[in-house]
Amino acid sequence: MNLTLKVWRQKDANSKGEIVAYDVKDISEEMSFLEMLDVLNEKLVAEGDEPIAFDHDCREGICGACSLYINGEPHGPMNRTTTCQLHMRSFKDGETVFIEPWRAKAFPVIKDLMVDRSAFDRIIQAGGYVSVNTSGNTIDANAIPIPKEDADEAFDAATCIGCGACVAACKNASAMLFVSAKVSQLSLLPQGKVEAEERVKNMVEQMDHEGFGACTVTGACEAECPKGISLENISRMNREYLKATVSPGK
Amino acid sequence: MSATGLFLCLFLVGHLAGNLQLFLTGEEAALQFNAYAKFMTTNPAVKILSYLTYFSILFHAIDGIMLVASNKAARPQKYAYSNPSANSKWNSRNMGVLGTIILVFIAVHMSNFWYVMHFGSLPVDSAGNKDLYTVVISFFTDDSMGLIFVLFYVFAMAAMCFHLLHGFKSAFSSFGLRTAKTKVIFEKIGYAFSIVVSIAFAAIPVYIYLTH
Incomplete structure (x- = not known):
């Protein structure tokens, strides 16, 4: 499946961030959401760009490290599911997906999608x-x-x-x-x-x-x-x- | 918010009970309502309650404004794309908007009747009481403005209904009384209270407009 991602990019805590659009192609429905971002990051690194920073650790839904505000909801559209356990089959081919960091005064952005x-x-x-x-x-x-x-x-x-x-x-x-x-x-x-x-x-x-x-x-x-x-x-x-x-x- | 909110719910019950007399028609109904209006503006115990109500309305409004301001400050940067209807009801997120409509209504409503009763020069009925009954009836049956006021009152009661649908049950959560067992009870009582009280209030101007 192909998707358009609109990702919040912010160089560091003091920079002003912005939404940047990325086209990702040939994504498998079996991929987890974070694996889809891994694929995009590999492409960005290969092209000499800065990869998108995001928090993750266990990728088993139990550590609490992953975050991401996906299409207007924390951890995306699936209920009772962390972002790492969200799979690409929850999205439609050709869909535009907004990915933003948690927004709160008490959670300042460190970089891109990572917050403190x-x-x-x-x-x-x-x-x-x-x-x-x-x-x-x-x-x-x-x-x-x-x-x-x-x-x-x-x-x-x-x-x-x-x-x-x-x-x-x-x-x-x-x-x-x-x-x-x-x-x-x-x-x-x-x-x-x-x-x-x-x-x-x-x-x-x-x-x-x-x-x-x-x-x-x-x-x-x-x-x-x-x-x-x-x-x-x-x-x-x-x-x-x-x-x-x-x-x-x- | 919860303490003043629940006190104002009690006020609504009392206010509605008194105003239901407006469903009565005829000379006797007018005399009865005017005597009631005199009692409500002169009895010392009622006066204490009414000052408590004024205070509660002001406190509830000011506290609400401060709450909205501090809650907005907790998220200085908004989301570019948000889907709030996926996780919460519209009225629960817009209590400030609904509250503002209610506050404007209270100001209009008090200038319509409360101010007239306290400071206006009113004709008196045959018992010598200020004839508030006739003021109310002619207000809603006025040729040019009557319908507009009826519609405004109904709109305000709809806003109050949605405000109460969220506020009533939430007050019990703030007081720490919500548990897995009580949550359903508060929700059901709250829904019944909100709908019955709001419809009953809204029915008064509609009834007057249609029957007089």
């Missing part, structure tokens, strides 16, 4: 952990009985791969889905409950500090999340935040 997502790392550093004693007499986590329902909910929240599609999809560039998934996966379990109040306050404070927008419950994040993280996590985070600020210690 270290804001997420700083939010995790602010409280997305449990302070477990590892001095040698650590209790086996399985020794603590946990209701199946809580374990399942915590696990569902923990499937967040931190790719940032929620921020990219949200019209407010809000990171609430990501932060709430991280808050939820810990606060639902006994090991995480101990530090729940400090955690939610610190993580929300860091999130605001990074310049992400606020949640207006449009549901775009949930619809575009490759792991299907639900909006209920955002409500849980709001609940925990209210609890931690209005009646701390209860």
